[in-house]
Amino acid sequence: MAWDQQSPINLRPSFTSKAPAGYLHLAWGSAIDGFLHHGDHGVEVIFPPTPSKYLELEGKRFLLRQFHLHHPAEHLIDxxxxxxxxxxxxxxLDDATFAVVGIPLTVDPNAKESREAAGWVKSFTAARESKTVAIPLKPASWLPVNHDRLYRYEGSLTTEPFTETVSWIVFPEPKAISPALFAAIFGEHPQKARGIQARNRRFIIDLELTISISR
Ligand SMILES: [Zn+2]
Incomplete structure (x- = not known):
């Protein structure tokens, strides 16, 4: 099979549009417990499947499964x-397709970090020494400060098997993190990050929207 919808890509929007109300709904809740370990994606946090933690994209529901990080970033933002x-x-759960939210991170010595992020430093450091560490998270703090704009396109997993079943939601505004947190997450070495793939005939939409968030 010839693949022509691979990820990541250089996100240079094809056009700008206003999303209809209810386009993206985040039901991540105010707090969730994850399990942090070193897995196929480097450090990753797995969430036990919970029907109440999901996102809805254009009315289609996707359950929260896990998060992981890449260093350097994978998508180029313009x-x-x-x-x-x-x-x-x-x-x-019906068709096994994915919706992945991508948030670029930038290291900033002046980053104002939440108390939660300070806890992350401990958790990520501990995960280096033992196998799995429980990590309490406040999902609302994952979003960049301004989240009223996002880039949307259809693509793939960026690790094997590279299946083209991913609806990508990428925020163009990076979120600042402190050098201490960055070091705790990534240690000395870059993590796996896939190179830029061809856009081919796909559109990238720059969407203005109000995300509905239930906490
Ligand atoms: Zn990834």
Missing amino acids: GTLHDAELHVVHQN
């Missing part, structure tokens, strides 16, 4: 490669 990228992975 030609810019950021320091890292957070991927929050959701899956539809």
Whole structure:
């Protein structure tokens, strides 16, 4: 099979549009417990499947499954490669397709970090020494400050088997993280990050929207 919808790509939008109300609904809740370990994607956090933690994209529901990070980032944002990228992975249980939220991260010594992020430093450091660490998370803090704009396109997993079953939702605004958190997550070495793939005939939409979030 010839693949022509691979990820990541250089996100240079084809056009700008306003999303209808209810286009994207995040039901991540105010708090969730994840399990942090070193897996196929480097460090990853697995969530036990919970029907109440999901996102809805254009009315289709995807359950929150896991998140992981890449260093450097995978997607280019209008030609810019950021320091890292957070991927929050959701899956539809009927057809096994994915919706992945991509959030570029940039290291900033002046980053104002939440108390939660300070806890992350401990958890990620601990995960280096033992296999699996429980990590309490406040999902709302994953989003960049301004999340009223996002890029949408159809693509693939960026790790094997590279299946073209991913609806990508990528925020163009990076989220700032402190050097301490960055070091705790990634240690000394870059993690697996796939190179840029051809856009081919796909459209990338720059969407203005109000995300509905239930906490
Ligand atoms: Zn990823």
